Amino acid sequence: MIGTPSAVAAPAGGLTLSPAALSRILPMHLRLDHAGQVLSAGQTLLKIVPGLADGIRGRLAPLRAHDGRDVVEAAHMAASEGRRLFLGLVHDPGIVLRGHAVGALDGTILLNLGFGLSLRRAIAACDLTDADFPPTDLVMEFLFLHEANRGVLSELSRFSAHLETARRMALSEAHSDPLTGLLNRRGLTLALAALLRPGPSEAPRPFALVQLDLDHFKPVNDRLGHQAGDELLAEIASALRQTIRQADTAARLGGDEFVVILRDMTCRDQLERMASRIIEAIRARSPAGIAPLTVGASLGIVICDGSWGHDAETILAAADRALYRAKDAGRGCATIDDMPPAAAAPGDAPL
């Protein structure tokens, strides 16, 4: 029962408030008499703890072990020792109120409670409004900040996703040849480096590197014009891509010079078949306008068995030597070499 305003005359300097005035200035207060009867309770607290006017026991419970089990006793201890009080709602354990208490001159106890971290939950559960909070409370600022922060964060993550996409596009442009869409020299260097120096726990995998030069490409440019030459290069690039496997890599180093990396392909028969398929695909695209000449391809291939110690430059130089032997042999063919074992300096091998 909420008692009538106690008619205790305030001693000099003391303060007497009606329950209505008390409720307005402290909407989360609770006033208890010595036995724990509720004398008055703030309007917001009553909204959160229905039936509180009929008694505090069974509705609020102390949460800190040292406050004991009885809520009235805990309130008395908080008032006499000046300790903070943490009270849980019995009907909604997710909401924890925290506050402090003082003893009044008339022997009653005045508690003032607040929400702490359960604020948003309490607002949602009890549909509290602006009017439920005193103007001194920072609730509106807290809610404002919470929602504004969420908005700014999502804007930020949108922006960084946007930046990431742009970065990836710029990277892939820096590593690819704009005419054919194949890797450029830089892209090839990175792809080779990744093959030769895989992650710390992985061994390098075997592969074959193909250096490819077109035969009779210059007449295409001279007789049919540079645009026809560019179109042919793009066509040959796409033929090359269709001929090799998905895991393989093709690059154009400039002019009519191409490099292909064939992963895990070290068998000479397989490589010869692949080479003739590539040469066939390129011949099939030779423009009629340069007859009786035909655009074809010469290939120099080196097989790297996956041992440590080779570097990209040595491999490319070996492929180049193989290529020149193919050209000397009459063009339109492939020469295959094994990469000699590298004289790996001690310390080059992985630990």
Place this chain on the structure above:
Amino acid sequence: MNRLVDRTIEEFLRMTYGDDLVRVLADELALREGLPRDDLQGCGRQALALVAAQMAKSQAEMFEDIGAWLTRLEPIRRLLRFSGRDFRDFLLGLEELPGRAHLVLPHLAVPDLVITRRHGAIVITVRAEDRDWQPVLIGLLRGMADDYGALCLIDAEGPDIRVEIWEERFAEGRNFRLSSEVAAQGERA
């Protein structure tokens, strides 16, 4: 912070006039700069001026439209509604707006606002070097008056904004709950 302003303009143009218009604008600006672009970053105002010329609207009208559009974005409307329990309270609390904005975006150049009462009206003095703030705020105030359901006259008066409230609760106003979760549930229901 200009990034945010440009993005606001871009998003406004996108939602009001469509993605195609933004694409045309980006192409137009890319031609002028000689650099490829797919958004309006760095030249939101130029883009807005181009659209204004196309629509035969003044630049100020475009900024007013942006202000009103902002109040129709639910997250922003909610942030604004935290500033006052009714429209009058909201107006009187406008002086706190820059402070609130700076809580979240410390570098946003929000103008100082001074509120005075003059002959029964509320006058908002906008202390900004940038004159585009005035039409943005006029659009924003008109949008929020609707949101609160207040009937009023909001207009420029020199560099100031004059608001005459005729009826505080003219219409129902849009629903506002403190809890965003409860508000979202209410909308779904």
